[in-house]
Amino acid sequence: MLDASEGHVTADGRKIGGVVMEMRNITLRFGGVVAIKDISFDIREGEIRAIIGPNGAGKSSMLNVISGFYNPQEGEVWYKGQKRPPMKPYQVAQQGIARTFQNIALFEGMSVLDNVMTGRIRQMKTGLLAQALWKGRAEAEEVANRAAVEKIIDFLEIQHIRKTPVSRLPYGLKKRVELARALAAEPSILLLDEPMAGMNVEEKEDMSRFILDVNDEFGTTTVLIEHDMGVVMDLSDRVVVMDYGKKIGDGTPEEVRSNQAVIDAYLGVAHD
Amino acid sequence: MFYREAGDFKTSYVDDSQTFPIRVDRYGYYALLAVAFGVLPFLVNDYWVNAVLLPFLIYAIAAIGLNILVGYCGQVSLGTGGFMAVGAYACYKLMTGFPEINIFFHVILSGGITAAVCVLFGLPSLRIKGFYLAVATLAAQFFLVWLFNRVGWFYNYSASGQINAPERTVFGIAVTGAQNPPWAAYLFCLVFTVGCALIARNLTRGMAGRKWMAIRDMDIAAEIIGVNPLKAKLTAFAVSGFFVGIAGALFFSVYLGAIEVGEAFGINKSFLVLFMVIIGGLGSIFGSFAGAAFLVLLPVFLKNVLVGGLGWPTDLAAHLEFMIVGALILIFLIAEPHGLAQLWRVTKEKLRLWPFPH
Incomplete structure (x- = not known):
């Protein structure tokens, strides 16, 4: 396990800071079904934190708790040293938590550029009247944010499709546009829900590279759900393992790999 | 070609985000x-202005307003007629209550009042979607028409229940009333149409438009990336109501001059404007103009051809006109479900390569 001291430097020279978000004894129920049962873990600034587990373990529910889509019945979410009151999802987003979705949730009727620009919602504050006039404040803000968005478009290598309607793009590119939209918010925590689901090997390699580059370049704290164990073990600094809504392991990839409970959950054990 | x-080439983001x-x-x-x-103000006569230009300009404003709500924000509304009536009656009350203020401000204020009413009837959209919302706005349509029919204060207790636009001037020239010169009425409406189109374009190319479209395309995802659905939907209702109210005010004060609410702003009007938006193209400012032009000009054109050109009796021509317009609407929608705006986009795409498409 990592020591509790504030911050350290990883073997490859990245800075990991103090705890930015902490989940304390989270329990989430849907009627009689307990999706998450008394789970606690923390997320440190600048790290790539993976959540893994077999199907139905409650990983996506956990992500939905972090992004404010579900409010847990019990437990507390601590964000930047403060207890977070129950919030609407858009308020959580305004606090700087951005995410991508398991099934792509782009705005199909809009161009790639507009999709990514929508991610800047947190930074664009001009009122309706100023926007109606356009010249002046609205235009200045649009241009400034466009410049920031273009950097991300550049970074993720999607310049050639910026004016294309999203509905015309292939799956792999859509995933990348979705990442761009989340990044455009300059989030303090980036949540990725199965960013590599349904991709071939080349696309997975591309996506892994982008995730690492983003973390490297912007120091973005990343929480990742992924089924491809190779990818998870390679990318992440620390891993939470869930099974049937319970936490069965937490630690570095090496620690998790040798954890007997984790091996049992994935390979199965004889019940007698 | x-x-x-x-x-x-574009060398700045300002250039790249301009209207054209x-x-x-x-x-x-x-x-x-x-x-x-x-040029047009010097050429037009009474017939052109009243049969073609005024209805086109005014319906274009209404269509832009409804397009913002339906085409950009995805909230279906069947209350357009009722909201136009709000604009008309607000304008009437302002004209008669404050005759010393210029009619120009009356029309804008009418838009503002309609925006407030529209937001009120937009509140159910936070809970209900799609067809159910359409039914809720239908209630607005019937309630508003009933209100203006029943409450005497709105029509200043006139014996007929009608409202008549008194003469009002801009720069000393009458734009409303019986004696207004056609070109003045035309110019007055043109200013509003161009202004509304510019505002609509500015809003839809910026963050407001993106929020609306995000709600339209996937409301849950929109909320998770930070769009406040309450604010986005209600601003769409407000902006839409503002335009529709202006259209209603102009329709009453400049175009018709005297109206009876059930006749002028009945459910037919709601459908007419909705058809303009659908035929023109959802989510397109150009489409709003195209749709308004299509449904205003086509009947006039057919009448001129059938009665003027072929010498048919007027009643026969009137019936055939309905059939032909209906058939054309069907053909257009089957050929291009995304409306005239999409047809125009495809034409432009083709013209880029013509005559060497390979």
């Missing part, structure tokens, strides 16, 4: 504005 964007990014389009637009403002 004829439609050139080659060599039209392609130079040919931009010059065409300037030319159109110059003709509309500088």
Whole structure:
């Protein structure tokens, strides 16, 4: 396990800071079904934190708790040293938590550029009247944010499709546009829900590279759900393992790999 | 070939986000504005203004308003007629209550009042969607018409229950009332149409438009990336109501001059404007103009051809006109479900390569 001291430097020279978000004894129920049962873990600034587990373990529910889509019945979410009151999802987003979705949730009727620009919602504050006039404040803000968005478009290598309607793009590119939209918010925590689901090997390699580059370049704290164990073990600094809504392991990839409970959950054990 | 964007490079984000990014389009637009403002007022006569230009300009404003709500924000509304009535009656009350204030401000204020009413009837949209919302707005349509029919204060207790626009002037020239010169009425409406179209374009190319479209395309995802659904939907209702109210105010004060609410702003009006938006193209400002032109000009054109050209009796022509317009609407929607705006986009795409498509 990592020591509790504030911050350290990883073997490859990245800075990991103090705890930015902490989940304390989270329990989430849907009627009689307990999706998450008394789970606690923390997320440190600048790290790539993976959540893994077999199907139905409650990983996506956990992500939905972090992004404010579900409010847990019990437990507390601590964000930047403060207890977070129950919030609407858009308020959580305004606090700087951005995410991508398991099934792509782009705005199909809009161009790639507009999709990514929508991610800047947190930074664009001009009122309706100023926007109606356009010249002046609205235009200045649009241009400034466009410049920031273009950097991300550049970074993720999607310049050639910026004016294309999203509905015309292939799956792999859509995933990348979705990442761009989340990044455009300059989030303090980036949540990725199965960013590599349904991709071939080349696309997975591309996506892994982008995730690492983003973390490297912007120091973005990343929480990742992924089924491809190779990818998870390679990318992440620390891993939470869930099974049937319970936490069965937490630690570095090496620690998790040798954890007997984790091996049992994935390979199965004889019940007698 | 004829439609050139080659060599039209953008060197700044300001250039790239302008209303007409392609130079040919931009010059065409300037030319159109110059003709509309500088040439047409000297040519038009009473028939042209009252049969063609005024209805086109006014319906274009209403269609833009409804397009923002339905086409951009995805909230279906069948209350357009009722909201136009709000604009008309607000304008009437302002004209008669504050005769010393210029009619120009009355029309804008009417838009503001309609926006407030529209937001009120937009509140259910936070809970209900799609067809159910359409039914809720239908209630607005019937309630508002009933209200203006029943409460005497709105029509100043006139014996007939009608409202009549008194004469009001801009720069000393009458734009409303029986004696207004056609060109003045035309110019007055043109100013509002151009202004509304510009505002609509500015809003839809910026963050407000993106929020609306995000709600339209996937409301849950929109909320998770930070769009406040309450604010986005209600601003769409407000902006839409503002335009529809202006259209209603102009329809009453400049175009008709005297109205009876059930006749002028009945459910037919709601459907007419909705058809304009659908035929023109959802989510397109140009489509709003195209749709308004289609449904205003086509009947006039058919009447001229059938009665004027072929010498048919008027009643026969009137019936055939309905059938032909209906059939054309069907054909258009089957050929291009995304409306005239999409047809225009496809034409432009083709023209880029014509006559060498390979």
